[in-house]
Amino acid sequence: MDVGFIGLGQMGAAMAACLLRGGHRVTVHNRTAARAQPLIAQGARVSDSVAEACRGDAVFTMLADDLALESTSFGPGGVLASLARNCIHVSSSTISVELAERLARAHAENGGTFVAAPVFGRPEAAAAGKLFVVAAGERAALERLGPLFSAIGQRTFVVADQPPLANLVKLSGNFLIGAVIEILGEAMALTGKAGIDGHAYLEILTATLFGAPVVRTYGALIAARKFEPAGFTVPLGLKDIQLALRAGQDLSVPLPVAALLRDRLLSLVAHGRGHLDWSAAGALAAADAGAPYP
Amino acid sequence: MDVGFIGLGQMGAAMAACLLRGGHRVTVHNRTAARAQPLIAQGARVSDSVAEACRGDAVFTMLADDLALESTSFGPGGVLASLARNCIHVSSSTISVELAERLARAHAENGGTFVAAPVFGRPEAAAAGKLFVVAAGERAALERLGPLFSAIGQRTFVVADQPPLANLVKLSGNFLIGAVIEILGEAMALTGKAGIDGHAYLEILTATLFGAPVVRTYGALIAARKFEPAGFTVPLGLKDIQLALRAGQDLSVPLPVAALLRDRLLSLVAHGRGHLDWSAAGALAAADAGAPYP
Amino acid sequence: MDVGFIGLGQMGAAMAACLLRGGHRVTVHNRTAARAQPLIAQGARVSDSVAEACRGDAVFTMLADDLALESTSFGPGGVLASLARNCIHVSSSTISVELAERLARAHAENGGTFVAAPVFGRPEAAAAGKLFVVAAGERAALERLGPLFSAIGQRTFVVADQPPLANLVKLSGNFLIGAVIEILGEAMALTGKAGIDGHAYLEILTATLFGAPVVRTYGALIAARKFEPAGFTVPLGLKDIQLALRAGQDLSVPLPVAALLRDRLLSLVAHGRGHLDWSAAGALAAADAGAPYP
């Protein structure tokens, strides 16, 4: 298929490479053109403009935040103005439910097709084409996108036909990751202060009822107090928790653990720890109990 | 080996049966004698007194709470007064760290040996000899108990030589189960109110980062709002969360999510929901968002 | 002095009337012109446009929220475009710190003068000219405004020379009112469930350490469960708590009680209680303890 790909950050570049490996023709665009170089070697065409990337069967956007997606989508020369007939806009960024709603509405008014397909997985998974794709949109569009999702992910979950619901699932998932960081942090503060080794404790957890990747990954970081280099920084985590709280607000759903997490992450920012991985939030229960601040 | 077993509730009876199947000679004792009948058929000896159960190589106590273990252990005719030389007292109940400390001290003063070996697993796992044993005590004693632990569990974790630490790990584990109930409840309140099916949502979670038994088991109960019959009732959950908070208090460790859970469970009791499974706490975020009270 | 007054809600109309009684010439403007009628009888001039209200010594804006003030201030024909040389823009609305910052910046760029002067007090206090004015801005401007503040309030507090700080003080004050509602709600849930009469309890509080107007006013509403008619509705309270949380976010200040309050108010909205006075949040601790939902 002919695919455009806008946004070549760590995740986006890996996803575009997977599409190339999957045999698709990929036209990439990035604000900073240099990021496109490695992909050219793998066969990508590079375009200077957003518009050129919007002329195939689909165009992915994988951008940092609402602001970036908003400015890339709206306005003259943006995705909405440039989208070819039959080209599907696939948004894989982690964005607000609200922006997803605006985009869905704007595309519908334009007669275009919009699909939200945020992904779960870290850069390694993206490089290996092993992401999980959470997709929402019209059934026909999702079917057409099947080969592309197969190229980037190990499994696709279709959650609804309204695109914003895929974004809500993604935000709720990031909230759950943060929540696991918090509860592991509390449990390890308690057992750790009594003298139990964090790694040994974690082995008990994962061997019994808690054997999930999220527990293994984040538990190990908390046990080792290894918050640098950051895989996902405190401000990025804070942004997503705020988006989850905002979604809760719009739906009138109180989320007390999300509120607690927000406070943990704000405290890290206030203490100049914005460069740390957001798993540092898992060290704050221990800090409240007298351990050094992470 | 010669083993006494005091406390034939659902868990205790299953554990005693495993010991019998493992080829050990088991003398059982229960306040309500009728509970011993099925075990007699499997070869157990029954004793009227606590004392008789304390004459072998080890005596397990698997009782409902601190009060029951306290009254069985102390006083004339109790475990401490009756324990034969070389008989190890193995406490598998979920009790307070404080009582474990008192028992450890009292046994030490008596020249006896005390091991804490609480278990993770539900009655089905106990029946199948597939519990996880979390043990703490003197190394030599733990080694002698190896064959008994193998009979009841699929794996034994040795956490420390001070027995109370095993109880702390057990309490922290129950706190984590409750915490997972809460955070799943929040995430499912958010996504559910937007119209996403709970079971479909759960499938995404468990297929991606959150594929742990605790998520599968409790997530399914919350998604189905199936809180009866109770596997573990609200008051039992509340008791354990209070013991975790109490342990936190004694160690000066604030545990905000445990405090939230305590409030959730108190609210269920206040609403006359004490007969429900404690996973009903996972329906309270949705209730706060306007869904029916569980 | 010559004063413009934009925004004739319950509070604004009362404040404009006070200015008239204080001997000032007042030109009023309101989106819905009918609201100006009673003031004409008291001597006010009415203007159809925002611009006409911006030609005196000062123009007050007393509008419902950020959106209303924003659309009245910016754009062609707005306050910024219309402000006469030497006319001071006095914003008395409860708005976000962020909008106050934007207004301060925009006025500065225009060479105009901006003062933030939000007020504490209910409509009765406004009618009696007994508000408390919390003002921030350039000293010279505040001095010139003295006679106007005296006309509407019993006392003026100058908090800073940067206008947004007055808005922050106002938001923090509304947060504190909400927080008192919550803590009274908890204390009264506890003592009430034991059988102590709420009014009698409140008398003890106010006669001893807690004798503040906020305790008397809101305590009486909670004790009587009298949440209609609303003096200040749940959504208005929620809006202000969110602005306080937002200010906390921008300053990296975690505010756990504000987060709790937000959840209380969201729950009221979710239960269709948006028409109630926000003191209904003070009935939710009791509801969690089994009392009827307000």
Place this chain on the structure above:
Amino acid sequence: MDVGFIGLGQMGAAMAACLLRGGHRVTVHNRTAARAQPLIAQGARVSDSVAEACRGDAVFTMLADDLALESTSFGPGGVLASLARNCIHVSSSTISVELAERLARAHAENGGTFVAAPVFGRPEAAAAGKLFVVAAGERAALERLGPLFSAIGQRTFVVADQPPLANLVKLSGNFLIGAVIEILGEAMALTGKAGIDGHAYLEILTATLFGAPVVRTYGALIAARKFEPAGFTVPLGLKDIQLALRAGQDLSVPLPVAALLRDRLLSLVAHGRGHLDWSAAGALAAADAGAPYP
């Protein structure tokens, strides 16, 4: 009247002196006899035993905690065993509702009379006979005690005929003091970080809606960060908050702000700040926002 007074701490000694000044015959008893010396000069009789203090019209106990009152009340030579016919036991200590219930029951079984009369006020108020007395018990007994309450306090509030309810009111009052410390701490963290002076801010609060002694007293301590010398230490505050939470638990009343306060105070203990005044909890919101730990 003939009065016994047991417990001559700072509060007790001041109350006993007031009784003497009121013209009553007072027999004092204290574990550490030296504390009685100053009262002898004012006319008190000293007794070596609890029993001798229990032979008049009433005997007050004003002891540090549950443990002290329990050991003074029960057992041979204790208040219960020694109480003369017609002598009323008046407990003014801040104790658990549970112990008050046990005492009320034990006295009833003994045919004796028990009144709970905890007091609000600091040592200065006690010295001036200006305490507030919160009393509960049989009407006839309360009437007989009138002259004694008048000697120690400026006002007596009768809350119920079941004594434990007076203790519940006292605990709820101490919870409210702590809650005010927390919410002032949050508001001052927010405004303080923006640059507003704490004392100036407090003046606005107390001049407007928040003019209560509790705001003035604790607000000034927080603004000045003056937590030494302690009027009421962190561990004492923690004990009372735990008693309030315990009362909430027994009545199934969730108290989220009390839970937050408990965490604040636990954190102070964990950081070795047990010697500070409990108003130091009001500095923790600022500490979370990056200010120095108190």
